[in-house]
Amino acid sequence: MTVIAIDTPAHRYDVIVGSVEAGLDRIRDLSRGAQPIMVSDVRVFALHGSKVAEALGADPILVPEGEAAKSWEQLHILLAALAERGASRTTPIIALGGGSVGDLAGLAASLFKRGCPIVHVPTTLLAQADSAVGGKTAIDAFGEKNLVGTFHQPSLVLADPAYLDTLDERQLRAGYAEVVKYGLIDDPAFFAWCEANGRGLLAGHPDLRQHAITTAIQAKARIISGDLEDRSGKRALLNLGHSFGHAIEAETGLGTVLHGEAVALGMALAFRFSAEAGLCPAADAEKVVAHLGNAGLPTKLSEVGLASKGGRLTGWMARDKKNKPGRIALVLAHGIGRAFLEPSVDTRRLAQFLDAAP
Numbered sequence: 170m171t172v173i174a175i176d177t178p179a180h181r182y183d184v185i186v187g188s189v190e191a192g193l194d195r196i197r198d199l200s201r202g203a204q205p206i207m208v209s210d211v212r213v214f215a216l217h218g219s220k221v222a223e224a225l226g227a228d229p230i231l232v233p234e235g236e237a238a239k240s241w242e243q244l245h246i247l248l249a250a251l252a253e254r255g256a257s258r259t260t261p262i263i264a265l266g267g268g269s270v271g272d273l274a275g276l277a278a279s280l281f282k283r284g285c286p287i288v289h290v291p292t293t294l295l296a297q298a299d300s301a302v303g304g305k306t307a308i309d310a311f312g313e314k315n316l317v318g319t320f321h322q323p324s325l326v327l328a329d330p331a332y333l334d335t336l337d338e339r340q341l342r343a344g345y346a347e348v349v350k351y352g353l354i355d356d357p358a359f360f361a362w363c364e365a366n367g368r369g370l371l372a373g374h375p376d377l378r379q380h381a382i383t384t385a386i387q388a389k390a391r392i393i394s395g396d397l398e399d400r401s402g403k404r405a406l407l408n409l410g411h412s413f414g415h416a417i418e419a420e421t422g423l424g425t426v427l428h429g430e431a432v433a434l435g436m437a438l439a440f441r442f443s444a445e446a447g448l449c450p451a452a453d454a455e456k457v458v459a460h461l462g463n464a465g466l467p468t469k470l471s472e473v474g475l476a477s478k479g480g481r482l483t484g485w486m487a488r489d490k491k492n493k494p495g496r497i498a499l500v501l502a503h504g505i506g507r508a509f510l511e512p513s514v515d516t517r518r519l520a521q522f523l524d525a526a527p
């Protein structure tokens with residue numbers, strides 16, 4: 170078991186990577202006798218929910234699986250269920266599931282009675298290595314990814330790698346993209362570790378999972394510290410691959426290409442664009458594309474039916490949260506482990522690059 174402490178101005182919370190049973194007492198301590206409410210999706214609840222709900226005496230609320238949970242409608246249904254059950258400002262909400270459940274439940278927890286505690290119990294690799302930590306919450310709206318959201322830091326995160334045993338291979342690979350991201354941002358040694366161990370990690374080796382999740386969370390803690398609300402450009406590095414990725418998700422219809430798949434393709438594009446602009450060695454871009462491709466992730470726009478769609482994709486990218494008026498900001502790289510935020514890229518050049526990209 171590894172415990173990582175995350176410091177925020179409001180409170181300090183622990184991320185426990187290890188058996189969920191070992192962390193249940195921590196949820197009981199937080200609850201101080203109040204009955205917790207569990208939010209989960211139908212699939213995760215059927216697989217893992219009743220055990221945790223029974224152990225905590227938690228009342229479950231179920232949402233649809235995947236990106237479909239991140240909607241106005243589901244937010245409304247969830248808030249209505251919290252009201253109907255008489256939840257108070259101290260009722261702990263337990264989000265058991267992947268990033269979609271976490272993003273929706275986190276948003277509801279931040280809004281309900283102006284904020285109640287949220288505990289994340291992430292069940293996907295993506296959520297354990299990335300989304301459960303850091304406090305970003307969101308739903309999709311008006312066709313745009315994560316358009317409506319808040320920052321609401323959890324009170325506790327319990328990431329049990331054993332949950333990944335029931336996750337299907339496509340979801341596991343998608344989550345792996347966000348793991349590799351941490352090597353590409355500022356830790357070339359971790360990228361090399363991924364090259365050496367990615368296959369074993371995806372095959373389910375427990376020590377490799379534990380190491381990957383712990384390293385990613387420690388990196389996230391470091392990157393968000395001092396820029397918790399994404400204002401200074403430091404936290405923006407976590408968006409490597411995401412301007413392209415969110416555009417790919419939106420253009421293909423949200424929920425069609427998985428978030429992690431879109432991020433993998435986005436990171437491949439960010440490295441290719443950096444190399445073509447002479448900012449990054451071509452050999453580094455090739456290594457990134459090869460590693461993601463070997464992990465079974467998309468690295469070509471043609472794989473998701475978006476060849477020659479530069480104009481459409483830059484249209485979405487022009488709406489990204491990192492942008493200042495009239496400019497497209499993009500996380501680029503000077504090499505593996507050397508990501509940086511470019512506040513203004515030439516939109517025409519970007520569209521031409523995307524039109525020509527494989």
Ligand SMILES: NC(=O)c1ccc[n+]([C@@H]2O[C@H](COP(=O)([O-])OP(=O)(O)OC[C@H]3O[C@@H](n4cnc5c(N)ncnc54)[C@H](O)[C@@H]3O)[C@@H](O)[C@H]2O)c1
Pocket residue numbers: 210211212213216234235236239266267268269270272292293294295296299300301302303304305306315332333334335336337340343344347428429
């Ligand atoms: N808030 C953040 O910082 C942040 C970071 C990264 C991604 N995200 C968001 O997370 C979402 C993607 O989340 P995700 O990739 O975790 O997937 P997900 O929550 O959409 O779940 C994907 C599928 O996996 C199933 N599943 C989950 N855990 C399982 C398990 N242990 N066994 C079997 N099936 C299981 C779910 O039922 C669902 O069908 C995206 O909307 C993305 O935008 C948020």
Ligand SMILES: O=C(O)C(=O)C[C@@H](O)[C@H](O)[C@H](O)COP(=O)(O)O
Pocket residue numbers: 299303305307314315347399404407408411490
């Ligand atoms: O925690 C962050 O900050 C991230 O950017 C993590 C991303 O992996 C995640 O997909 C996040 O939800 C993207 O946020 P957005 O601000 O681009 O909507």
Ligand SMILES: [Zn+2]
Pocket residue numbers: 347411428432
């Ligand atoms: Zn992401």
